[in-house]
Amino acid sequence: MIKKRITFGDAPLAIEDITSLAQGETLATLSKTEEFNQKIKAGVDYLQALLAKEGEIYGVTTGYGDSCTVGVPLNRVHELPINLMRFHGCGLGDIFSEEESAAILAARLASLTQGYSGVTPELLALLVTLLNKRVLPIIPQEGSVGASGDLTPLSYIAAVLMGEREVWYQGQRLSTVDVFRQLDIESIRLQPKEGLAIMNGTAVMTALACLAYSRAAYLAKLTTRITAMMSIALKGNPYHFAEGLFSVKPHQGQNQIAAWLRADLDVVDQYNTEKRLQDRYSLRCAPHVIGVLQDALPWFRQFIETELNSANDNPIIDGVNQKIYHGGHFYGGHIAFAMDSMKQAVANLADLVDRQIALIMDTKFNQGLPANLSAATSSHAMINHGLKAVQIGASAWTAEALKLTMPASVFSRSTECHNQDKVSMGTIAARDCLRVLQLTEQVAAAGLLAVRQAIGIRQHQKSGDCTLTSHVQDMYDLLVEDIAFIVEDRPLESDLRSLTKAIQQQKWSLYGA
Known part of the structure; x- marks a missing residue:
């Protein structure tokens, strides 16, 4: 049976789109319109231009939160999102179910495809792959105060995109590295703004x-x-x-x-x-x-x-x-x-x-x-x-x-x-x-x-x-x-x-x- 596809980036999504993706009844796809592709590309290009000019951007050329006054030299900006992801790996409590994890992935994809987060097409495509292949991050439920978004739980998505931590796959809790190798999925290196783009948002609460x-x-x-x-x-x-x-x-x-x-x-x-x-x-x-x-x-x-x-x-x-x-x-x-x-x-x-x-x-x-x-x-x-x-x-x-x-x-x-x-x-x-x-x-x-x-x-x-x-x-x-x-x-x-x-x-x- 051919599953219906939910398109991200064309029109507003409904609650039912997220629940159907969460339950594995539908598949995700990205908009193929020129307008969408140009909007995503424009955000990436603008960030690169600012970096070339050594412009100051919170969380890209600065530390995070109260550390926004700490400058980060350009030769370190690619390491910053890795550290952001890793130091937030402190979630506790029960683990979100596969359905809940899929809903969280879908909600984050919905936000990023608005075109105002400066993320690359490669990141969006990998999120779609994870959803459609049901490779779902293992996410602890506890650790978010709901602003600066769901930082700690969403760090588990950022980690999986980079090939780290664990995922649900076919009902089992497995190493991300092993599942990616089995399915021939390539992890990505997060670009300077992409750690914040994944983590600094309301995707967990919205998905739930x-x-x-x-x-x-x-x-x-x-x-x-x-x-x-x-x-x-x-x-x-x-x-x-x-x-x-x-x-x-x-x-x-x-x-x-x-x-x-x-x-x-x-x-x-x-x-x-x-x-x-x-x-x-x-x-x-x-x-x-x-x-x-x-x-x-x-x-x-x-x-x-x-x-x-x-x-x-x-x-x-x-x-x-x-x-x-x-x-x-x-x-x-x-x-x-x-x-x-x-x-x-x-x-x-x-x-x-x-x-x-x-x-x-x-x-x-x-x-x-x-x-x-x-x-x-x-x-x-x-x-x-x-x-x-x-x-x-x-x-x-x-x-x-x-x-x-x-x-x-x-x-x-x-x-x-x-x-x-x-x-x-x-x-x-x-x-x-x-x-x-x-x-x-x-x-x-x-x-x-x-x-x-x-x-x-x-x-x-x-x-x-x-x-x-x-x-x-x-x-x-x-x-x-x-x-x-x-x-x-x-x-x-x-x-x-x-x-x-x-x-x-x-x-x-x-x-x-």
Whole structure:
């Protein structure tokens, strides 16, 4: 099968371009237009001309950061990026996954192909080769304060371009030298500005934000479907989602969630007198909770895609107009704010589903369902506990997600001799957001397990009030295929892991997507 190619350097890229490259579904290619090639060449030529005139350029003929007052003689400028890469090789913590590493490569390529970084065509071509052959730098997650960009993690890309450190290849952690030799890839010698161009930017936080966006958008839909199934299992009042009700509070995303719930529950704009007058908030207010995330998604996209399609290193090299700008585009404030906001909205989804799970387990609230959704026969009922521990687990995952909602962006630290005295913490915010997503996906998995069991019990009860609309029936049938009905207690870890993986792979088509 021939893979679609994503072209860098022609038009702005979308979040989906980065996620498809990260997952290996598409390949990267560079623009072949004369305009693009001339723009890249102009930046390189202008830098060379300045060096010939012995012009002063930060990070090219000077030291880095607070050391910008230290001059570097021309016979040493080619050694400077090597030292920059090496002294930043101090990352710690877990290693980014292959998907995350590929996303980071793609995000850095997106910035460099804006044509304002003074990098050579050879460097861009090597980045494309690494992406397409899935030779992905091993990058530790910890060590960035989000300005001067993601210096330490991005040094691992610079090192691989020069044939150093390690890479992921075919699922293994291997020496870069060995993989390059095997694939006949030539490493490059970084030109004077190219160390900064690779490292002094927001590619790590932006890449993680792209991956987070896709998962958050899917969770908004999934928790809506879980809410519909919870409402059915709990004999909730679908009138809470009536179109007339939501017409008077016209948040667009909130109204979208209500519309999806109406479709799932076949709601008519007429009060159902046979149902409880007012359901508890975790059902009745679900559109108001999920709707916050749904309404925030457009501006999350704007922040992320603007950053993705920006030149965000320093200095900025405008080769066409022969100007150099020294500034602070490496500052990741927009991504930090987006990720801090996203993790709060997502954690609220975990809290919502956790409360729904608590209701459906408790005989005081679950409208005649057995305690803890145990379907054990009467002779074995006293020794079976159903989903009791799953509910405890969901509560634990929710608590951890809520704990992580403290905004990272307010914890700026003054570093590097007070040169970097106000920093974004964008990469920490993005990493926190991914953890909150993981925990919320686990809570959603518990919610799916609960509604699969609860609806199964209702159908066994044959009470006649558990009618499913076609979309909900399709979802329920898929859950039945994967998750066996629980009669006697059994370990449920494998079921939860399977459901969590399915959520992350976005297995179920929801609401037309």
